[in-house]
Amino acid sequence: MTFKPAKWPRRLRSQEWFGGTSKDAIYHRSWMKNQGLPADLLDGRPVIGICNTWSELTPCNAHLRDLAERVKFGVYEAGGFPVEFPVFSPSESTLRPTAMMYRNLCAMDVEEAIRGKCIDGVVLLAGCDKTTPALLMGAASVDLPAIMVSGGPMLNGHFKGERIGSGTHLWKFSEAVRAGEMTAEEFVEAEASMSRSAGSCNTMGTASTMASMAEALGMALSGNAAIPAVDSRRRVMAHVTGRRIVDMVKDDLKPSDIMTKDAFENAIRTNGAIGGSTNAVVHLLAMAGRVGIDLTLDDWDRCGRDVPTIVNLMPSGKYLMEEFFYAGGLPVVIKRLGEAGMLHKDALTVSGKGIWDEVKDVQNWNEDVILPVEKALTQSGGVAVLRGNLAPNGAVLKPSAATPDLMTHRGRAVVFEDIDDYKARINDDDLDIDETCVMVLKNCGPRGYPGMAEVGNMGLPPKLLKKGISDMVRISDARMSGTAFGTVVLHTAPEAAVGGPLAVVRDGDMIELDVAARRLHLDITDAELAARLAEWSAEKSGANPRPASGYAQLYHDRVTGADTGADFDFLIGCRGNAVGKEAH
Numbered sequence: 001m002t003f004k005p006a007k008w009p010r011r012l013r014s015q016e017w018f019g020g021t022s023k024d025a026i027y028h029r030s031w032m033k034n035q036g037l038p039a040d041l042l043d044g045r046p047v048i049g050i051c052n053t054w055s056e057l058t059p060c061n062a063h064l065r066d067l068a069e070r071v072k073f074g075v076y077e078a079g080g081f082p083v084e085f086p087v088f089s090p091s092e093s094t095l096r097p098t099a100m101m102y103r104n105l106c107a108m109d110v111e112e113a114i115r116g117k118c119i120d121g122v123v124l125l126a127g128c129d130k131t132t133p134a135l136l137m138g139a140a141s142v143d144l145p146a147i148m149v150s151g152g153p154m155l156n157g158h159f160k161g162e163r164i165g166s167g168t169h170l171w172k173f174s175e176a177v178r179a180g181e182m183t184a185e186e187f188v189e190a191e192a193s194m195s196r197s198a199g200s201c202n203t204m205g206t207a208s209t210m211a212s213m214a215e216a217l218g219m220a221l222s223g224n225a226a227i228p229a230v231d232s233r234r235r236v237m238a239h240v241t242g243r244r245i246v247d248m249v250k251d252d253l254k255p256s257d258i259m260t261k262d263a264f265e266n267a268i269r270t271n272g273a274i275g276g277s278t279n280a281v282v283h284l285l286a287m288a289g290r291v292g293i294d295l296t297l298d299d300w301d302r303c304g305r306d307v308p309t310i311v312n313l314m315p316s317g318k319y320l321m322e323e324f325f326y327a328g329g330l331p332v333v334i335k336r337l338g339e340a341g342m343l344h345k346d347a348l349t350v351s352g353k354g355i356w357d358e359v360k361d362v363q364n365w366n367e368d369v370i371l372p373v374e375k376a377l378t379q380s381g382g383v384a385v386l387r388g389n390l391a392p393n394g395a396v397l398k399p400s401a402a403t404p405d406l407m408t409h410r411g412r413a414v415v416f417e418d419i420d421d422y423k424a425r426i427n428d429d430d431l432d433i434d435e436t437c438v439m440v441l442k443n444c445g446p447r448g449y450p451g452m453a454e455v456g457n458m459g460l461p462p463k464l465l466k467k468g469i470s471d472m473v474r475i476s477d478a479r480m481s482g483t484a485f486g487t488v489v490l491h492t493a494p495e496a497a498v499g500g501p502l503a504v505v506r507d508g509d510m511i512e513l514d515v516a517a518r519r520l521h522l523d524i525t526d527a528e529l530a531a532r533l534a535e536w537s538a539e540k541s542g543a544n545p546r547p548a549s550g551y552a553q554l555y556h557d558r559v560t561g562a563d564t565g566a567d568f569d570f571l572i573g574c575r576g577n578a579v580g581k582e583a584h
């Protein structure tokens with residue numbers, strides 16, 4: 001922790017717009033004053049942007065206008081001037097083809113908005129899965145002082161006396177309906193029971209994982225991740241964050257000071273301890289790229305490998321975010337990592353202190369929610385990174401969500417060429433498949449779907465569900481919802497749509513999975529694999545034609561592989577906060 005605060009007072013960036021008596025300064029001030037602003041708000045105090053992903057079409061973020069008001073209280077109290085602005089809001093639950101296809105669009109919007117606007121620092125308001133990484137990516141590429149407030153999770157779901165979690169029970173009930181164990185009417189009845197309040201998914205899905213990653217990286221105040229959206233303390237978090245960003249501007253404390261390699265390693269270990277979403281892999285790789293940190297899939301395996309999963313939350317465990325908050329939340333987990341020698345304790349946070357200072361005095365209030373290490377859900381909870389001739393650039397699997405007996409497995413491939421092929425055949429009782437087979441799904445990677453859909457946990461064939469089979473080995477280049485579970489190999493790279501080995505797997509091939517050895521192997525000779533790959537071409541495969549125009553074409557042409565974060569190649573790196581020519 002070598003950060004040295006800047007001198008204060010000093011002339012701020014916003015004064016390039018508002019300072020002086022030039023025609024441009026008067027132009028900028030005068031138009032702002034049409035909102036009824038006293039002159040002294042533009043007199044050199046820190047101007048704080050509130051970057052808001054509020055949208056009624058992003059239901060998980062629909063309460064963020066309220067939180068923005070609380071941020072403003074804090075900014076005013078600390079002597080700053082808050083200004084709220086909207087950015088594109090990718091919603092996991094309503095956006096097609098995938099919210100992931102729009103993460104980079106949101107990040108680009110955020111970056112350009114922060115850089116182009118007359119602000120000195122920014123509060124990032126996010127909640128739903130992609131909004132958190134998108135805002136952190138955009139802010140990192142500008143590198144003005146930035147701090148995140150999450151929207152917080154929904155309250156617990158309850159249905160027929162059972163605790164039910166966002167997403168996790170959607171998958172479970174959907175399988176139950178297909179297995180004939182639940183009626184369609186009951187499924188519809190459960191719908192309203194799952195989403196009882198404002199907020200993001202209440203499981204340790206991607207939204208809660210990414211909120212935890214923001215906190216573990218040091219980009220949000222300690223305790224931010226778990227406070228329920230409707231708890232009054234969520235408003236307090238927004239309020240004190242508003243106060244804090246003003247001081248961060250005075251100190252010139254920037255994302256590049258906080259998002260260091262140590263911070264990313266802390267986040268990776270935290271992900272293992274919480275049983276976090278595999279989506280964190282692509283998002284952290286992309287964020288690291290924005291601040292020029294050399295983070296790779298191997299770092300995920302190296303740092304996460306021996307981390308026990310101690311947070312007993314769905315989808316890996318039994319509780320939900322509400323109980324996690326009551327138990328003490330993420331600070332307790334980070335403290336445990338520190339005690340186990342798995343934390344870079346000096347890693348700087350937005351508070352200006354090292355992360356250990358923030359957590360060393362917290363207490364665990366429920367040892368059934370945040371488990372002692374000896375009772376961990378799994379002793380090796382980090383994301384396993386697999387390699388082999390089927391995934392030369394890597395693939396990932398979440399051990400805490402997998403079936404232990406399937407982690408070493410050899411089986412016959414049943415191949416689906418794309419998601420439409422899967423949907424067309426999976427319910428067919430004549431499909432030649434049994435529980436020992438390996439289901440293979442192609443063309444669902446970043447370029448393939450497009451946007452790397454969360455379909456990797458493809459549902460099992462009904463005829464096997466009816467036999468009581470609840471898990472099989474599945475392999476794809478897709479992602480999986482953070483709320484989902486199963487022995488599912490994801491993010492296989494290179495993806496099928498660019499001619500990775502996954503593209504040439506055929507029905508009947510034998511596939512070997514050995515998670516302990518980190519191995520994923522297609523059991524054909526090297527010569528046979530080379531011949532199949534030489535024969536393959538995007539045109540011949542007929543999958544994923546280049547879109548004729550628009551954002552979809554840009555995405556197709558410039559998205560990178562899952563193993564490097566699926567960012568746009570031209571967005572990697574930090575471009576700073578300098579703006580071009582004046583608009584007038």
Ligand code: FES
Pocket residue numbers: 060091092093127128129166199200201205207
């Ligand atoms: Fe938005 Fe889960 S769908 S957080």
